[in-house]
Amino acid sequence: MYSADMETIAAFSTPPGESGLAVLRISGQQAGAIADQLFVPSSPRFPRPSEMEGYTLAHGIWGGIDEVVLACFRAPHSYTGEDVYEVSCHGGQAVRQAILDSVFAAGASPAGPGEFSRRAFFNGKMDLAAAEAVMDMIGAQAEKQAQVAFQQLMGGVSRMIHERTDHLYGALARLEMLMDWDEEEERPEDRQQLLSELEESENALRKLADSFASGRVIREGLAVVIAGSPNVGKSSLLNALSGRDRAIVSSIPGTTRDTVEIDLTLDGYLIHLTDTAGLAIDSPDPIEQEGIARAESALGGADLILWVLSPPLLPIHERRLEEDRISRLLAEGKKILLVLGKDDIRLTLPPEEDPALYASERFPDLPTITWSERFEEDLGRLKDTLIGFIQNGTLISRTAAQIAGRQAADPAELTGGDGVQSGSVSEGKGESRSIRNADAVASLREAARRDDEGQSHAVLTHARHKACIDRAVELVNRARGDLLSGFSYDLVAISLKEALTELSAITGDDVSETLITKIFSRFCIGK
Ligand SMILES: Nc1nc2c(ncn2[C@@H]2O[C@H](COP(=O)(O)OP(=O)(O)OP(=O)(O)O)[C@@H](O)[C@H]2O)c(=O)[nH]1
Ligand SMILES: [Mg+2]
Incomplete structure (x- = not known):
């Protein structure tokens, strides 16, 4: 989706207004060329920015503009998966504007809302649920909000979805085996096994959907x-x-x-x-x-x-x-x-x-x-x-x-x-701060222990995820009903495949361009 001739984009990742420092991000194939055009090393020891090093923005729109720190993250080892240059400059309004105008004059285009994260998603640096968590991290006002966002960013929700997807694929494989067999080859216990697998899937998905009740309140507030x-x-x-x-x-x-x-x-x-x-x-x-x-x-x-x-x-x-x-x-x-x-x-x-x-x-x-x-x-x-x-x-x-x-x-x-x-x-x-800290440490240890045991425990916090899971539950339930009523295996397979499509929409493995545009348009510029 993002080819080599995509525009190189730039935007400040820090908010407007006066601040000690501001961080500008430039992402794309031309990021290095743009940086070469504008910045010169503050010391002869720095031939190219490979670590955080001091540079002078010497060739900007009005000549020398600022002393900055330039950090380079080479593709694919960057947030977006492309070459990324991060410019930490002084945070004054005029300086920031001059640097941004210089970067645009040197060939970059303004980044749209969420465009860095959108590129990260398309370049496989994060899935859709994790990208949504990035915005939640930024918007979190309370400790628990930040904790559930972090859990989602670290793949908690995606892991649970993959577990459910793997399980459903297993059921689908069993179903296809039954489809390939002649009637006399089929044993009642195979059909029974399939039924109980579908029941287990349905129950686990329902449980996940139920976690939205508390997850929503944590993310949105009560x-x-x-x-x-x-x-x-x-x-x-x-x-x-x-x-x-x-x-x-x-x-x-x-x-x-x-x-x-x-x-x-x-x-x-x-x-x-x-x-x-x-x-x-x-x-x-x-x-x-x-x-x-x-x-x-x-x-x-x-x-x-x-x-x-x-x-x-x-x-x-x-x-x-x-x-x-x-x-x-x-x-x-x-x-x-x-x-x-x-x-x-x-x-x-x-x-x-x-x-x-x-x-x-x-x-x-x-x-x-x-x-x-x-x-x-x-x-x-x-x-x-x-x-x-x-x-x-x-x-x-x-x-x-x-x-x-x-x-x-x-x-x-x-x-x-x-x-x-x-x-x-x-x-x-x-209650004393130290007791709460001790509680927090204990609960993190507990989470890590459960992670070690391979059990997912994240909660659903997004209505979009909940809607997908609700539809998946309905489809698995329909598949189970059809199987019980003796309808054709083809019909059962259609429902299971549709359920899998619903689940993959959560992680973005199978989503429309329109939905992706809608999700990323809610992001802020510079993220
Ligand atoms: N004794 C006593 N008085 C109270 C208590 N809580 C509030 N009051 C008094 O009750 C009166 C009304 O309090 P408010 O909090 O303004 O009541 P309100 O329901 O917001 O009133 P409105 O805005 O007019 O609907 C004030 O004089 C308060 O001091 C309480 O627990 N005990
Ligand atoms: Mg009142």
């Missing part, structure tokens, strides 16, 4: 939306979780009129936290109505809703409307953690005014947590619950009925789902 009636303490909760005075708090209902968003990391996981306007019922105020519309829209995109219910209880008709809202969200499949707020006040109330008792009657099974900004330990507990949700997809908490004392709080049953208790410790508990 969208948590705080909602509830006015004045229940939503903004105070956002401020407590983020550790910042981000949203205005006051005793006047309707203080928050717009959504307030903040990103935070908990135990290395990225969380997009949104505070919303109080969901007042029948508000005549058009601004408040707009705030409510925005709150509803934020709820639509939530992975988890923290629904705050605090004393005093609402008038009965407003309570019913709030219940309808919660029921609607649950029916849409939204995950809700009921937060019984202002717990310091709640504990002083008679039972008939206790929101816990009310919640236990209306939503007895909803995972529920008590919360007061005045109880220090509540913050750590809430953070642990969020981390547990990211790790296991379940909300480790009590139900409203247990909090109201209407059910025995059996510690073994303290779960809102079917999950196991999270063993993680949140930053809210003041």
Whole structure:
């Protein structure tokens, strides 16, 4: 695809703006000739750049421009697989522009978005899943995001796909053997063997697809939306979780009129936290109505809703409307953690005014947590619950009925789902850096050990990969069904081959030019 007469390209790999250093990359057959035209060695000891050496850009658009370090990576031992010259120059705006213009004047063309990585992909330096991981590495804001991107960059996802592909090829080979045999040669155990191989493939692929639930949240961050009636303490909760005075708090209902968003990391996981306007019922105020519309829209995109219910209880008709809202969200499949707020006040109330008792009657099974900004330990507990949700997809908490004392709080049953208790410790508990580092080292060792055992353990983080695997699952399932129903082997083989095509699209072994263009167009220039 990339022939010798391809243009040589150039772009800065570092962002615009002033910086101590900036790095320009030139890639292509003419990279050496362009560098020879423009740069002269700073010392006679450097005949050609073979290591990182000092050069002067002496023949630029206005003559001498800068003292630089020139590094040369000869094809195929470079990022792109072509000859690559990397110029580390001073990072001033004018200097950078002059160097870039000089390189273009000497024959290079501007690199398009992701063009270096695209060339690396076409020259077999990395597969498509690894190229996608490069962008994830650059975009990673939180530790866990960077870790899953690195795993993918190092071939974790591709290894799992190759394992599955090899397995399916094995099944296909068995199928072709059966196709070649006469009916009397065929033994029932051969067909049975094939069926169980397909079942194993299907199960393994389903497991991989399931890993997307947590993988997506790690890569994209968990969208948590705080909602509830006015004045229940939503903004105070956002401020407590983020550790910042981000949203205005006051005793006047309707203080928050717009959504307030903040990103935070908990135990290395990225969380997009949104505070919303109080969901007042029948508000005549058009601004408040707009705030409510925005709150509803934020709820639509939530992975988890923290629904705050605090004393005093609402008038009965407003309570019913709030219940309808919660029921609607649950029916849409939204995950809700009921937060019984202002717990310091709640504990002083008679039972008939206790929101816990009310919640236990209306939503007895909803995972529920008590919360007061005045109880220090509540913050750590809430953070642990969020981390547990990211790790296991379940909300480790009590139900409203247990909090109201209407059910025995059996510690073994303290779960809102079917999950196991999270063993993680949140930053809210003041965990020391060294303990976390020790944990990180231990988990890396564990990963390496599993690698040694030849088991893949990476998680899926890209919707594109998930869609391919979902289709592959469907096709393997169809192949299995057709085999069971006694349909022709040819039909079964078609489904298996289509499943293999889906899997190879993940690593880029079999993808269309259009898809490749679409993927790389999301990259930044210079990568
Ligand atoms: N006693 C007690 N008061 C609290 C607690 N959390 C918040 N408050 C108070 O409750 C009032 C409302 O708090 P906010 O955080 O502004 O409530 P909100 O739900 O964001 O209100 P709106 O934006 O108007 O919908 C303020 O006076 C807070 O100080 C708590 O845990 N205990
Ligand atoms: Mg508020």
